[in-house]
Amino acid sequence: MPPPARKPFGLSWEGGIFLALLLYPLFPMFERGLFAATGRSLGEQLPLVFIFALLAYGLNVVVGYTGLLHLGIAAFFAVGAYTAGIFSTAAYAFQWPFWVVLPLGALAAAGVGLLLGAPTLRLRGDYLALVTLGFGEVTKFTLKNVVGITAGSQGLSPINPPTDHPAWSDDFRPFYYLTLGVLILAALLLRNLERSRLGRAWIALREDELAANCMGLNPAKLKLAAFALGSGLAGLAGVLYATRLTSTADPNAYDFNRSIFLVCCLIVGGLGSRLGALLGVMLLVGFDNILTPIIDGAIQQQFPDAGGKIFLTFTGWRLAVFGLALILMMRFRPEGLFPSSRVKHELHPDEAVSEPVEPITMGKTTGEVAAIDGGKA
Amino acid sequence: MTFAVEPTFWTAFLQQTIDGLAFGALIALIALGYTMVYGIVELINFAHGDVFMLGGFLALTVLVLCGLEGLGVDQNRIKLDDLGLWAKAGLIALCLLLAMPFCGAINFGIDYMVYRPLRTAPRLAPLVSAIGVSFILMNVGLFWGGAQDVNFPKLVSDDNLLPADTGLRLTAKNAMVFGVTVPLMIALTLFVRFTKLGKAMRATAQNPTAARLMGINTDAVIGITFAIGGALAGAGAVVFALDVGTISYTMGFQNGLYAFTAAVLGGIGRIPGAVLGGLIIGLVRYYGSAYVGESWTGALIFGILIVILVFRPTGLLGSPTREKV
Numbered sequence: 001m002p003p004p005a006r007k008p009f010g011l012s013w014e015g016g017i018f019l020a021l022l023l024y025p026l027f028p029m030f031e032r033g034l035f036a037a038t039g040r041s042l043g044e045q046l047p048l049v050f051i052f053a054l055l056a057y058g059l060n061v062v063v064g065y066t067g068l069l070h071l072g073i074a075a076f077f078a079v080g081a082y083t084a085g086i087f088s089t090a091a092y093a094f095q096w097p098f099w100v101v102l103p104l105g106a107l108a109a110a111g112v113g114l115l116l117g118a119p120t121l122r123l124r125g126d127y128l129a130l131v132t133l134g135f136g137e138v139t140k141f142t143l144k145n146v147v148g149i150t151a152g153s154q155g156l157s158p159i160n161p162p163t164d165h166p167a168w169s170d171d172f173r174p175f176y177y178l179t180l181g182v183l184i185l186a187a188l189l190l191r192n193l194e195r196s197r198l199g200r201a202w203i204a205l206r207e208d209e210l211a212a213n214c215m216g217l218n219p220a221k222l223k224l225a226a227f228a229l230g231s232g233l234a235g236l237a238g239v240l241y242a243t244r245l246t247s248t249a250d251p252n253a254y255d256f257n258r259s260i261f262l263v264c265c266l267i268v269g270g271l272g273s274r275l276g277a278l279l280g281v282m283l284l285v286g287f288d289n290i291l292t293p294i295i296d297g298a299i300q301q302q303f304p305d306a307g308g309k310i311f312l313t314f315t316g317w318r319l320a321v322f323g324l325a326l327i328l329m330m331r332f333r334p335e336g337l338f339p340s341s342r343v344k345h346e347l348h349p350d351e352a353v354s355e356p357v358e359p360i361t362m363g364k365t366t367g368e369v370a371a372i373d374g375g376k377a
Numbered sequence: 378m379t380f381a382v383e384p385t386f387w388t389a390f391l392q393q394t395i396d397g398l399a400f401g402a403l404i405a406l407i408a409l410g411y412t413m414v415y416g417i418v419e420l421i422n423f424a425h426g427d428v429f430m431l432g433g434f435l436a437l438t439v440l441v442l443c444g445l446e447g448l449g450v451d452q453n454r455i456k457l458d459d460l461g462l463w464a465k466a467g468l469i470a471l472c473l474l475l476a477m478p479f480c481g482a483i484n485f486g487i488d489y490m491v492y493r494p495l496r497t498a499p500r501l502a503p504l505v506s507a508i509g510v511s512f513i514l515m516n517v518g519l520f521w522g523g524a525q526d527v528n529f530p531k532l533v534s535d536d537n538l539l540p541a542d543t544g545l546r547l548t549a550k551n552a553m554v555f556g557v558t559v560p561l562m563i564a565l566t567l568f569v570r571f572t573k574l575g576k577a578m579r580a581t582a583q584n585p586t587a588a589r590l591m592g593i594n595t596d597a598v599i600g601i602t603f604a605i606g607g608a609l610a611g612a613g614a615v616v617f618a619l620d621v622g623t624i625s626y627t628m629g630f631q632n633g634l635y636a637f638t639a640a641v642l643g644g645i646g647r648i649p650g651a652v653l654g655g656l657i658i659g660l661v662r663y664y665g666s667a668y669v670g671e672s673w674t675g676a677l678i679f680g681i682l683i684v685i686l687v688f689r690p691t692g693l694l695g696s697p698t699r700e701k702v
């Protein structure tokens with residue numbers, strides 16, 4: 001058995017990344033250097049990454065921990081954003097401060113999650129995926145159509161910033177630390193939850209619902225809890241997103257593509273792994289917002305007349321790249337690039353593991369006998 | 378029975394019914410592919426809608442290669458008006474004859490390359506792979522037809538086939554939709570019920586392991602099921618393109634979801650269920666846009682999907698099944 005992976009300065013990889021992110025704005029030369037090299041500010045981009053990472057954490061609770069495929073997380077993101085829109089823009093009489101709206105958005109999204117989850121969570125896996133997909137589409141159409149409440153495709157704006165201090169709009173750092181702070185708090189919450197009775201019950205449910213039920217766990221209640229927490233985190237991310245844009249944006253910002261993008265992040269990063277969710281979002285958002293524009297710019301410089309042909313732009317290949325990534329991951333590395341040790345063990349029961357994991361069998365696989373032997377092979 | 382010439386409530390209602398049934402027959406054709414594949418491997422083939430979309434682009438390319446006008450290309454092309462009825466029918470038949478094997482081959486290839494290696498994997502894996510395949514096919518469609526809606530040659534007219542004094546319209550397009558979809562559905566039903574291969578399909582759907590033990594090559598049967606589903610989607614694509622008049626690389630997603638809703642509504646895995654579900658979805662869409670509002674039809678259809686899944690997950694014609702352990 002190989003020795004456990006070295007961890008930098010006694011921190012976990014996740015802790016190390018958070019520490020680096022916390023320190024990043026304190027060294028303005030990085031920011032200036034990167035800006036000079038690429039023409040875009042990393043400090044402006046990272047808060048968006050943090051918001052999507054928060055959304056990915058929420059989705060991870062449902063898909064990663066509990067094993068329910070959720071294809072409509074964007075709807076709960078939208079509930080958070082529109083809660084911010086309704087309770088903080090001048091169009092309505094509330095105009096509550098940000099610090100009230102932030103938890104309110106999370107609560108509203110969790111409430112909607114409970115409402116949707118209560119009747120639907122007893123459904124089988126792929127039917128549940130369809131219900132969430134359908135719910136996401138219904139939410140999008142509704143947001144577009146009830147113009148009197150949501151202002152249709154214009155979106156509600158302007159959403160009040162947390163403070164009136166001029167630094168809020170001049171400097172990237174206040175929002176950077178706000179979103180990073182929320183993200184770290186969520187990571188701590190999830191870390192503790194993973195080790196708690198509830199977190200272990202979720203994983204038991206994912207691995208074998210029937211067995212978990214026989215052991216006295218209540219699948220309905222557990223799934224509902226996962227749904228509420230996941231939706232709540234998505235709502236929190238939604239409030240932050242709307243605050244950053246100072247608008248709820250077009251309802252198309254909360255469509256199936258957004259949901260599936262987050263699912264892609266989790267699958268590339270590793271289902272059920274917090275580090276995987278964070279790095280998966282960084283990779284894919286980085287691909288979309290940093291790598292693609294740079295390559296497109298380079299192609300444009302090299303072949304100035306390429307713009308007219310869509311297959312000569314890198315953006316044109318985006319869907320194929322994402323699709324191929326999903327297929328290859330599922331085929332060759334279903335545990336993701338940065339897997340949690342338990343999921344990795346589940347999917348490759350015959351490989352040695354660096355950390356002891358209780359042996360668990362997967363329903364259909366033929367590796368059951370090997371799995372019972374644990375990491376011995 | 379005679380109707381007043383002025384549109385009354387009932388003539389309008391009957392008109393929505395005709396249009397809805399025509400659209401529904403089209404959706405049913407796509408739904409059949411979903412339901413057959415789900416019935417045999419329990420996989421929601423998200424890529425099915427995009428196979429349908431590629432069929433539309435193939436039909437368009439065939440017509441362009443035949444030298445038909447349209448698409449803003451050069452002069453000296455055949456004018457639509459110069460074509461007689463039989464020439465137009467021949468072109469439609471040619472499109473169908475090429476689009477059906479094309480889409481069948483794509484669907485078979487997807488199964489062979491992507492889904493077959495995942496047959497024993499956890500259920501999430503093929504589902505996520507199907508989404509991936511759907512993305513790739515959409516990208517192919519984007520390169521093939523561009524990001525904008527593309528006009529499809531109007532080979533079938535909007536002429537009314539009914540006498541004018543009924544106040545109703547049954548257009549030549551509607552007749553074409555029924556003329557293509559209904560025979561295909563009947564042929565499929567007969568094929569599954571009365572041929573040896575159809576029997577093998579039903580056996581594989583019921584219990585793949587037992588079917589294999591009885592000497593059925595289940596992998597081949599599953600592959601053929603994918604091919605037949607794809608061929609039906611190809612026929613659906615030609616009919617859709619002729620009926621609607623425009624195609625785009627995103628049309629697979631929306632219509633695929635409508636078709637899947639239809640399959641679930643009728644009872645997934647059941648062929649008559651897919652037809653019934655398709656017709657209901659078509660009616661809902663047309664009644665919805667007439668009596669609720671055009672912009673709400675999408676929400677209405679997905680709302681139905683949720684309600685059906687919650688209250689009767691086995692669909693209208695399905696019988697309750699126990700979860701396989």
